[in-house]
Amino acid sequence: MTYLKPLFRHPKLPKNKLGYTLKEYEGSISTLCAGCGHDSISATIVQACYELDIEPHLVAKISGIGCSSKTPAYFLGNSHGFNSVHGRMPSVATGANMANKNLVYFGVSGDGDTASIGMGQFVHAIRRNLNMVYIVMNNGCYGLTKGQDSATADLGSKSKAGSINPFQPVDLASLAVELGATFVAQSFSGDKQQLVPLIKAGIQHKGLAFINVMSPCVTFNNNPGSTKSYDYVREHMQATGTLDFVPEEKPIHAEYEEGTGTAVSLHDGSEMKLHKLAPDWDPEDRVSAANAIQQARLKDEILTGLLYINTEYGDLHDIINTSDTPLNTMKENTLCPGTEKLDTINAGFR
Structure with a gap:
């Protein structure tokens, strides 16, 4: 069996400004379970990068361990990747x-890998405001080890085996807001219309863009009684608002009634247009x-969309004042100026 996709595509597929079709942003064939929400998230990343005209070789994908951490193999096959x-x-x-710092960074994780x-x-990634899109594919269970409850499984949620979770869940979105993340969003793997603009906005955000995506496990956690199943999430979703991402210098086509919309400007001149619900x-x-998230939890609702954003706080490179020139492009005489320079630096601490 091959895990490579055939090279042939229809010759009239639409292209972006770079002359690329979606094919240039795809990866290998997924080995996840058929219907896995993680594959839907991979597809939204492909769509977002295609629409933003990002060169695939200017993207780095980093992951940990778990079903979610396998997904970087399934999108942006021409990008840098590291499974850690x-x-x-x-x-x-x-x-x-x-x-x-000149690459676009995707950190892909799961509820076990992160929570x-x-x-x-x-x-500490949040504390440092690392410039990356941090996506958690949250299914409330450990899919690679046969479906045990993870730390995000809700109190009283029933597993496929019939056991009831006795512990309070870790709410990653609430935690991210509390820790001071500068971009916090939540979505559902089955809502591509919402997730694509969120990812596009996260890419353009300067700092850590955290997106917690409910992604039901079709094998171990899609049963009656599970609060991470497709049916439960669809029935309990409550959106903060509708969102449009408007790239820099492109005309705004969205229209909003007076008093119900708001615009958030990003560092590169792009905008997010929000229609409040x-x-x-x-x-x-x-x-x-923080209050909106907690109020939704009290009503057993899952609040989705953009929850919080702060565009006034610099990323890690701004905070520690790094060089404008990426370290990996510096020559040896710049990185290692010699003993005389080192002696001068040491003398300043005496």
Whole structure:
């Protein structure tokens, strides 16, 4: 069996500004279970990068361990990729970003990879505001090890085996807002219309763009009683609003009634146009966002869309004032200026 897709595509497929079709943004054939929500998320990443006219070789995909962490093989096959140790994706992404800040970084993780063994890494990636799109494919179970409850499984949720989860869940979106993430969103793998503009906005956001995506496990966690099943998520979704991503210098076609819309400008001149649906919610007010999430939880609803954004805080390179020239392009005499220069630096600390 081959995992490579055939090279042939219809010669009249639409192309983006680079002259690429979607084919140039695809990866190998998925080995995940048929109907897995993770494959839908991979498709939205492909669509977002295609629509933003991103060169595939200017993208780096970093993942940990788990079903979700297999997905970088299934999108952007012509990009850089690294499948790291369980829960350690943020460290590897940080090192790569420090060496070359000119790439677009995708950190792909799961609820086990982030909410359990990788929790400390998740916290410090947010604290440092690493410039990357951090996507958690959240299915509430450990799909690779036969469906045990993960740390995001809801209290009282029933597994396929019939056991009831006795523990409170880790709410990653709430935690991200509390920790000061500068872009927090939540979505559903079955809602491509919402997820594509969220990913596009996350790519253009300067800093860590965290997107928690409910992605039901069709094999182990799509049963009655599970709060991560397709039916449950569809029935309990409550959107903050509808979102349009408007790239820089392109005309705005969306129209909004007076008093119901808001525009958020990103660092490159792009805009997000928001049409508010959720009451008493301001995407640029951290307290308002936190309250909206908690109010939704009290009503057993899953709040989706853009939850919070802060465009005034710099990314990690701004915070520590790194060189404008990526480290991986510097010559040896710049990186290692010699003992005389080192002696001068040391003398300044005496």
